Amino acid sequence: MYVAVKGGERAIENAHRLLAHERRGDREIPEVSLDQISGQLSLAVDRVMTEGSLYDRDLAALAIKQARGDMIEAIFLLRAFRATLPRFGVTEPVDTGQMQARRRISSTFKDIPGGQILGPTFDYTHRLLDPQLAEASIPEAPATGEASSAAMPRVTDILGLDGLIEPSPQADANTPVGDLTRDPLAFPAGRDLRLQNLARADEGFLLALGYSSQRGYGRNHPFAGEIRLGEVEVEFMAEDVGFAVPLGPITLTECQMVNQFKGSATEAPCFTRGYGLAFGQSERKAMSMALVDRTLRARELGEEVAAPAQDEEFVMSHSDNVEATGFVEHLKLPHYVDFQSELGLLRKLRQEFAEADALSDMQEAAE
Amino acid sequence: MNAPAYNFAYLDEQTKRMIRRAILKAIAIPGYQVPFASREMPMPYGWGTGGVQVTAAILGPADVLKVIDQGSDDTTNAISIRKFFAKTAGVATTTATADATVIQTRHRIPEAPLHGGQVLVYQVPIPEPLRFLEPRETETRRMHALGEYGLMHVKLYEDISRFGHIATSYAYPVKVNARYVMDPSPTPKFDNPKMDNCPALQLFGAGREKRIYAIPPYTSVVSLDFEDHPFTRYRFDAPCALCGAGDSYLDEIVTDDKGSRMFVCSDTDYCETRQQRGYCGSESAAPHKERLHG
Numbered sequence: 001m002y003v004a005v006k007g008g009e010r011a012i013e014n015a016h017r018l019l020a021h022e023r024r025g026d027r028e029i030p031e032v033s034l035d036q037i038s039g040q041l042s043l044a045v046d047r048v049m050t051e052g053s054l055y056d057r058d059l060a061a062l063a064i065k066q067a068r069g070d071m072i073e074a075i076f077l078l079r080a081f082r083a084t085l086p087r088f089g090v091t092e093p094v095d096t097g098q099m100q101a102r103r104r105i106s107s108t109f110k111d112i113p114g115g116q117i118l119g120p121t122f123d124y125t126h127r128l129l130d131p132q133l134a135e136a137s138i139p140e141a142p143a144t145g146e147a148s149s150a151a152m153p154r155v156t157d158i159l160g161l162d163g164l165i166e167p168s169p170q171a172d173a174n175t176p177v178g179d180l181t182r183d184p185l186a187f188p189a190g191r192d193l194r195l196q197n198l199a200r201a202d203e204g205f206l207l208a209l210g211y212s213s214q215r216g217y218g219r220n221h222p223f224a225g226e227i228r229l230g231e232v233e234v235e236f237m238a239e240d241v242g243f244a245v246p247l248g249p250i251t252l253t254e255c256q257m258v259n260q261f262k263g264s265a266t267e268a269p270c271f272t273r274g275y276g277l278a279f280g281q282s283e284r285k286a287m288s289m290a291l292v293d294r295t296l297r298a299r300e301l302g303e304e305v306a307a308p309a310q311d312e313e314f315v316m317s318h319s320d321n322v323e324a325t326g327f328v329e330h331l332k333l334p335h336y337v338d339f340q341s342e343l344g345l346l347r348k349l350r351q352e353f354a355e356a357d358a359l360s361d362m363q364e365a366a367e
Numbered sequence: 368m369n370a371p372a373y374n375f376a377y378l379d380e381q382t383k384r385m386i387r388r389a390i391l392k393a394i395a396i397p398g399y400q401v402p403f404a405s406r407e408m409p410m411p412y413g414w415g416t417g418g419v420q421v422t423a424a425i426l427g428p429a430d431v432l433k434v435i436d437q438g439s440d441d442t443t444n445a446i447s448i449r450k451f452f453a454k455t456a457g458v459a460t461t462t463a464t465a466d467a468t469v470i471q472t473r474h475r476i477p478e479a480p481l482h483g484g485q486v487l488v489y490q491v492p493i494p495e496p497l498r499f500l501e502p503r504e505t506e507t508r509r510m511h512a513l514g515e516y517g518l519m520h521v522k523l524y525e526d527i528s529r530f531g532h533i534a535t536s537y538a539y540p541v542k543v544n545a546r547y548v549m550d551p552s553p554t555p556k557f558d559n560p561k562m563d564n565c566p567a568l569q570l571f572g573a574g575r576e577k578r579i580y581a582i583p584p585y586t587s588v589v590s591l592d593f594e595d596h597p598f599t600r601y602r603f604d605a606p607c608a609l610c611g612a613g614d615s616y617l618d619e620i621v622t623d624d625k626g627s628r629m630f631v632c633s634d635t636d637y638c639e640t641r642q643q644r645g646y647c648g649s650e651s652a653a654p655h656k657e658r659l660h661g
Contacts, residue, residue, distance in 0.1 A: 008445075008446045009446050010444040011443065064376070076407075076411065080409045081409040082407070083406040084379070086379070184402035185402075208517050286617070313503055322411075324413025325412075326416075329411065333473075334436060334442055336619075336633070337537070337616065337633050338553050340633075341536035341537045341555035341556065342558070343619065344603060345532070345536040
């Protein structure tokens with residue numbers, strides 16, 4: 001006798017137990033600690049914080065551990081927690097011009113006020129596997145020097161002095177900044193919402209889109225005007241006390257792309273901007289974001305919208321990896337009843353085809 | 368890092384109010400897709416986050432909740448969602464369609480007729496019936512606003528000219544209250560007639576796509592068709608092998624590696640209730656048959 005499948009509840013519980021067991025791995029080997037993840041896999045933590053939209057190293061490290069190193073799963077864990085938090089308000093705009101920069105490079109000028117600072121980067125490492133790292137090893141202490149007190153103006157600000165680049169749009173105090181986690185998104189979306197969407201977007205997706213724009217699908221002739229990494233102070237305007245209260249420093253990576261001109265009969269030509277900002281050291285993300293921010297400004301700048309990277313609805317609707325992975329992976333949920341309906345239709349169509357085929361064979365034989 | 372304490376039915380009251388406003392608007396404009404600020408839920412998009420948010424927003428302590436997936440109370444995701452609300456809201460749960468005040472469903476409408484006072488909450492993956500004809504939201508919203516549904520009729524007509532039939536067997540488009548064309552969620556078209564003039568309130572939640580829509584009680588719901596190609600339901604032409612029902616939608620079960628199949632009710636509550644009442648089918652309560660399939 002056939003009995004319908006039961007016991008799903010026990011199956012779920014057992015699956016969770018097995019998952020926890022697999023996550024722990026070999027119990028003879030010490031368990032990885034959150035401090036180790038946060039301190040030694042710090043770029044993973046940075047990515048999870050950025051795409052998880054929550055600046056909390058401890059929780060991001062916990063999410064990475066719980067997700068067994070699956071980054072999108074970790075981002076999802078952080079997002080689901082974030083969704084339960086109350087929203088107190090919006091901070092004052094951070095001033096990246098005042099950043100305590102640990103890395104700062106420009107590909108547009110050989111030397112700039114404040115200087116180029118290479119900082120901690122993979123850029124000029126030779127990608128040779130280092131067998132010494134397979135064992136515990138103590139790296140050399142970093143070189144130190146006197147901190148410079150020289151101001152470090154943003155390269156785009158220097159260009160802006162001569163009007164060579166379009167001015168950054170100024171925030172309108174009367175228009176609250178949009179938040180797509182609190183209001184449903186509608187198209188066309190303002191640049192604030194586009195940038196929020198891109199900041200939360202999957203790094204790989206933005207990387208591919210930015211890359212496609214460099215290869216001619218919506219070309220925008222970018223130069224990396226400046227990339228800077230460092231700490232900035234976050235301030236919150238407390239209505240009760242009447243002034244901005246510092247909340248503490250966060251680490252940011254900012255990328256300002258300088259792109260080819262706009263201009264018209266009435267407006268002098270100038271460079272255009274593409275902007276990228278990410279938590280922690282997330283250079284690939286910030287650069288990709290800056291490329292895509294610029295391609296998405298095509299309509300605003302009167303350019304033809306032809307490539308995927310220029311198509312706001314296409315980009316914003318598919319950039320979120322938590323949404324994307326959910327919908328792709330939901331295909332493993334049961335679809336028995338719809339499949340049954342399709343089977344029924346297909347069988348009917350095949351039967352009619354066979355009957356028509358047989359009929360035409362008979363007619364041919366008769367002729 | 369303290370363990371977070373969650374509100375009744377998980378969502379905070381502010382979020383619930385936002386969702387309730389969307390639901391009220393949806394009820395006021397039957398079949399119209401209302402955008403809402405969908406939250407990240409603790410289960411993945413695609414697992415029913417829209418339905419879960421609607422259920423969380425309407426659930427009260429006195430409610431009795433039933434959750435089905437593919438018509439069954441025992442599929443893993445139905446169990447998981449039922450447990451979620453049993454834990455976060457502490458509400459009573461049931462598998463009996465008649466006893467439930469709120470029924471959350473994925474892909475099926477129960478066989479037993481719904482009654483007034485019940486709410487059926489559908490989980491919806493793609494709320495836009497025109498999406499596969501026009502991928503742009505900006506365009507489809509305009510088409511709905513103008514009631515411009517010619518494209519859909521052309522699609523159905525092209526099906527007929529290519530296959531001889533309308534080749535849509537699930538998520539079959541309907542017109543609600545003679546105004547909006549609506550996606551009934553991926554239910555088999557067998558279930559479409561149950562939506563028409565239904566005494567229960569029907570709510571649809573699409574979490575990833577951030578849309579809520581509704582069919583108020585006793586609203587007309589018409590499956591799109593042509594005079595010479597009228598809408599037809601489909602079910603496999605056999606009685607249920609367990610309860611003998613000849614009117615229920617059937618699951619096809621492959622029973623061995625030689626292509627043997629049997630057909631049983633997809634609605635497990637309907638099937639079990641009938642068996643308890645003494646109805647039986649070709650495969651029921653006959654222990655000696657066990658060896659045949661072993």
